[in-house]
Amino acid sequence: MHSGTYREDYPSGRIQSKPILTVTLTTLSLSGEKKMPASKGKSSSAAAAATVGSATRGKDPFKRILVTGGAGFLGAHLCRRLVGEGHEVICVDNFFTSSRHNIADLLEHPNFELVRHDVTEPFVCEVDQIYNLACPASPVHYQFNPVKTLKTSVLGAHNLLGLAKRTGARILQASTSEVYGDPDRSPQTESYWGNVNPIGVRSCYDEGKRCAETLFFDYHRQNGVDIRVVRIFNTYGPGMHPYDGRVVSNFIMQALNNEDITIYGEGQQTRSFCFVDDLIDSMVAMMNQEEDVGPINTGNPNEFTILELAETVIRLTGSKSKIVKLPLPADDPKQRKPDITKARKILKWEPKIQLEEGLAKTIQYFKDLDLRRYKKPTPHNALANTEKIQKEKNGNMMDDEEEGVDKVATSTKKRGAEKEATSAKKSARRA
Numbered sequence: 001m002h003s004g005t006y007r008e009d010y011p012s013g014r015i016q017s018k019p020i021l022t023v024t025l026t027t028l029s030l031s032g033e034k035k036m037p038a039s040k041g042k043s044s045s046a047a048a049a050a051t052v053g054s055a056t057r058g059k060d061p062f063k064r065i066l067v068t069g070g071a072g073f074l075g076a077h078l079c080r081r082l083v084g085e086g087h088e089v090i091c092v093d094n095f096f097t098s099s100r101h102n103i104a105d106l107l108e109h110p111n112f113e114l115v116r117h118d119v120t121e122p123f124v125c126e127v128d129q130i131y132n133l134a135c136p137a138s139p140v141h142y143q144f145n146p147v148k149t150l151k152t153s154v155l156g157a158h159n160l161l162g163l164a165k166r167t168g169a170r171i172l173q174a175s176t177s178e179v180y181g182d183p184d185r186s187p188q189t190e191s192y193w194g195n196v197n198p199i200g201v202r203s204c205y206d207e208g209k210r211c212a213e214t215l216f217f218d219y220h221r222q223n224g225v226d227i228r229v230v231r232i233f234n235t236y237g238p239g240m241h242p243y244d245g246r247v248v249s250n251f252i253m254q255a256l257n258n259e260d261i262t263i264y265g266e267g268q269q270t271r272s273f274c275f276v277d278d279l280i281d282s283m284v285a286m287m288n289q290e291e292d293v294g295p296i297n298t299g300n301p302n303e304f305t306i307l308e309l310a311e312t313v314i315r316l317t318g319s320k321s322k323i324v325k326l327p328l329p330a331d332d333p334k335q336r337k338p339d340i341t342k343a344r345k346i347l348k349w350e351p352k353i354q355l356e357e358g359l360a361k362t363i364q365y366f367k368d369l370d371l372r373r374y375k376k377p378t379p380h381n382a383l384a385n386t387e388k389i390q391k392e393k394n395g396n397m398m399d400d401e402e403e404g405v406d407k408v409a410t411s412t413k414k415r416g417a418e419k420e421a422t423s424a425k426k427s428a429r430r431a
Contacts, residue, residue: 064128067079067092067133068133069133088113090125091114091115092119094119099373120152134152135205143201146203153205161219170226175213176205180333187338190296213295231294234246234274235274236362252359256366262325263326264327267306268306268307270304270335271306272300272304297340301339302354304355310323312356
């Protein structure tokens with residue numbers, strides 16, 4: 001049994017809910033098994049909430065949808081898509097790496113609501129669907145405050161899953177190809193468990209996302225929360241932050257300014273680049289299908305080396321930039337290529353826009369960008385982090401060596417003093 005709710009907006013800005021309906025229903029699991037609202041390990045109210053949500057979800061074409069990280073690169077595109085479809089969208093963001101400017105065209109729309117909020121703190125609203133995109137996604141951003149990054153992934157997932165449990169909303173986790181770490185097989189399938197360093201400079205993001213997936217599936221198994229999980233591979237397109245440190249934005253910005261294009265290592269590491277419009281199509285398709293909770297890979301399976309990407313950007317921009325090679329940062333993946341067999345079968349989806357077409361649109365976006373609206377990059381970057389750690393290791397080794405030398409010197413002095421004392425005693429006896 002569960003009481004439904006409606007929302008009242010008060011002058012203080014608080015949102016309160018009041019009971020309007022009591023129902024008891026049965027529903028079907030994704031496997032087709034008939035389930036009753038109440039079950040072992042799950043309260044009847046939580047079960048009924050999920051039942052009400054699933055029962056009403058298919059009838060009303062217009063839904064109330066929460067998008068966390070909604071002012072970010074992917075979030076802004078998703079909000080625009082959902083508002084365009086007629087849904088009521090609540091966009092939540094703390095603006096750590098994003099800005100209101102990203103969703104400025106939506107601010108006056110009657111179906112769009114912007115809330116400044118950090119998902120590490122609980123958030124209360126009444127919704128039908130939740131897209132969880134909240135987390136810095138580029139190395140320069142997520143390594144700036146690694147503890148905060150980890151908390152955003154883990155506490156954010158926990159808070160939003162609690163909201164989904166209470167309201168019966170379906171919730172989608174925007175996971176990442178980083179859960180595969182530095183893979184030792186290619187392409188990566190969803191059944192691959194990954195090759196991840198749990199204590200490296202990238203671990204705050206990689207392990208945070210892995211833990212978030214664990215929370216999603218445990219809430220699903222234990223509490224019957226209606227989840228969807230997608231693993232997003234490299235995505236690019238208009239709306240990217242010019243100083244986010246990602247390879248596509250880095251190369252385009254450097255090329256447009258005729259600066260040296262910096263690649264790490266020999267540039268032979270590979271990536272698969274998916275245009276943002278294709279990626280949003282896959283997320284919406286994943287949310288609205290009834291066959292599989294995931295995880296499902298979403299990305300473009302066409303593989304390019306970083307060197308090939310740099311050369312393509314130089315050619316498309318007509319830049320005079322030269323390619324400069326720098327040392328490879330720690331834990332930088334050598335290969336990234338999604339196996340999208342499940343996406344093709346279940347979502348009936350595959351990317352349509354290929355690299356050169358997508359790069360041309362992205363380059364034009366960067367050409368038209370007013371850079372005054374964006375913060376300049378911090379001195380921090382992934383390579384600097386790696387160098388700092390290496391210096392600390394080397395420093396500790398040098399300290400150990402110096403300590404060892406000191407111990408040897410002390411021991412030698414002690415033996416010398418003992419020999420002198422023994423010799424003096426012998427001389428005294430002879431005398």
